[in-house]
Amino acid sequence: MHQVTVHTPLFTSRVLIGERAARFPDYLPKGRQVVIITDAAILRLHRELTQDYPVIEIGSGEEHKTLQTAEQIYHQLVSLGADRSTFVVGIGGGIVCDVTGFAASTYMRGLRFGFVPTTLLSQVDASVGGKNGVNLGGFKNMVGTFVQPEFVLCDPRVLQTLPRTELVQGFAEIVKAGAIRDAALFDYLEQHAVAALNGDEQALEHIILQSVRMKAGVVERDEHEQGERRVLNFGHTFGHAIEKLTKRPHGEAVSIGMAMAARISVRLGMLDAGDALRLNSLLQALSLPVETCLPVSALFEALKKDKKKEGDALHLVLLRALGHADVQSVPVSEVETLMSQSL
Numbered sequence: 001m002h003q004v005t006v007h008t009p010l011f012t013s014r015v016l017i018g019e020r021a022a023r024f025p026d027y028l029p030k031g032r033q034v035v036i037i038t039d040a041a042i043l044r045l046h047r048e049l050t051q052d053y054p055v056i057e058i059g060s061g062e063e064h065k066t067l068q069t070a071e072q073i074y075h076q077l078v079s080l081g082a083d084r085s086t087f088v089v090g091i092g093g094g095i096v097c098d099v100t101g102f103a104a105s106t107y108m109r110g111l112r113f114g115f116v117p118t119t120l121l122s123q124v125d126a127s128v129g130g131k132n133g134v135n136l137g138g139f140k141n142m143v144g145t146f147v148q149p150e151f152v153l154c155d156p157r158v159l160q161t162l163p164r165t166e167l168v169q170g171f172a173e174i175v176k177a178g179a180i181r182d183a184a185l186f187d188y189l190e191q192h193a194v195a196a197l198n199g200d201e202q203a204l205e206h207i208i209l210q211s212v213r214m215k216a217g218v219v220e221r222d223e224h225e226q227g228e229r230r231v232l233n234f235g236h237t238f239g240h241a242i243e244k245l246t247k248r249p250h251g252e253a254v255s256i257g258m259a260m261a262a263r264i265s266v267r268l269g270m271l272d273a274g275d276a277l278r279l280n281s282l283l284q285a286l287s288l289p290v291e292t293c294l295p296v297s298a299l300f301e302a303l304k305k306d307k308k309k310e311g312d313a314l315h316l317v318l319l320r321a322l323g324h325a326d327v328q329s330v331p332v333s334e335v336e337t338l339m340s341q342s343l
């Protein structure tokens with residue numbers, strides 16, 4: 001088992017990688033009421049994790065990541081007699097973790113909470129870093145808080161019940177972690193990622209650990225996304241636009257977005273073409289797409305809509321090398337041309 005700590009000015013959060021999910025009660029403060037928030041998949045597939053405490057069940061899917069769901073949670077917390085001493089545990093994927101963190105950090109001005117993330121994406125990304133939130137209208141994560149969970153238990157064994165397509169989505173974020181800040185992780189992924197995807201637990205645990213370490217480091221240096229944390233958006237500027245237009249799953253859209261950003265980096269003379277090819281090969285080996293047949297104009301329009309708050313320039317996360325990303329401000333007028341040269 002490995003522990004990664006995320007130190008922020010107000011708080012220290014512990015991420016335990018390789019710990020058994022069923023041991024989460026060991027991490028709870030003594031003598032407090034505990035409430036679990038989870039969804040139907042976990043209640044069905046991992047009953048052992050939820051049987052000892054009162055459970056609030058939420059729906060699965062982005063359409064349930066809403067203020068209404070948060071409100072339902074508040075009402076159920078009231079019925080359960082929850083007060084400021086209550087501890088809340090979110091057990092599930094990124095949606096459960098995001099909603100749990102949001103509801104817990106706002107109910108009665110904030111309850112203590114922890115996570116047992118059960119998807120690969122939530123283990124390496126959603127549950128680490130303290131961003132909690134819900135969607136509003138068509139906009140993702142529009143309402144939320146920055147509050148760190150007290151603990152995050154990442155147990156690769158709970159991923160055995162996860163459909164392969166969901167596992168693949170998590171790998172997109174892992175490739176991102178290597179590409180932006182960890183060349184050694186990227187090399188390791190080239191050797192072992194496919195084995196990890198096919199069930200090599202040791203390799204998977206190592207990959208989760210290194211991804212969490214990368215994210216924890218970035219979050220510690222820039223908790224509120226004033227600067228460096230933006231590198232975590234590598235592949236996401238284009239990815240979000242692709243996701244909106246094609247309804248592709250998040251990881252697939254981000255994969256195409258990363259490949260595009262790498263090609264733009266080559267185009268701008270920042271990145272060696274060989275490195276962009278290595279990125280493509282790794283993504284494809286993991287069954288992730290690197291291209292889209294969407295017309296550039298449609299993609300550009302969607303991207304402008306998504307990023308309207310940034311003004312005349314877009315913050316693009318580009319690569320200087322595998323393991324080294326930089327945020328560059330590119331005038332909106334140039335982005336469309338760069339995109340058409342890089343689809």
Ligand SMILES: NC(=O)c1ccc[n+]([C@@H]2O[C@H](COP(=O)([O-])OP(=O)(O)OC[C@H]3O[C@@H](n4cnc5c(N)ncnc54)[C@H](O)[C@@H]3O)[C@@H](O)[C@H]2O)c1
Pocket residue numbers: 039040041042045060061062065092093094095096098118119120121122125126127128129130131132140141158159160161162163166169
């Ligand atoms: N807070 C952050 O920093 C952050 C970062 C990245 C993503 N996110 C958010 O995370 C969300 C996506 O998370 P996700 O990809 O985990 O999706 P998800 O939470 O929708 O989970 C995917 C599906 O897998 C099921 N599931 C969960 N664990 C399972 C298991 N062990 N076995 C079988 N099925 C299981 C769920 O019920 C769900 O149907 C998005 O809303 C995104 O915005 C947040």
Ligand SMILES: [Zn+2]
Pocket residue numbers: 173236250254
């Ligand atoms: Zn993402």
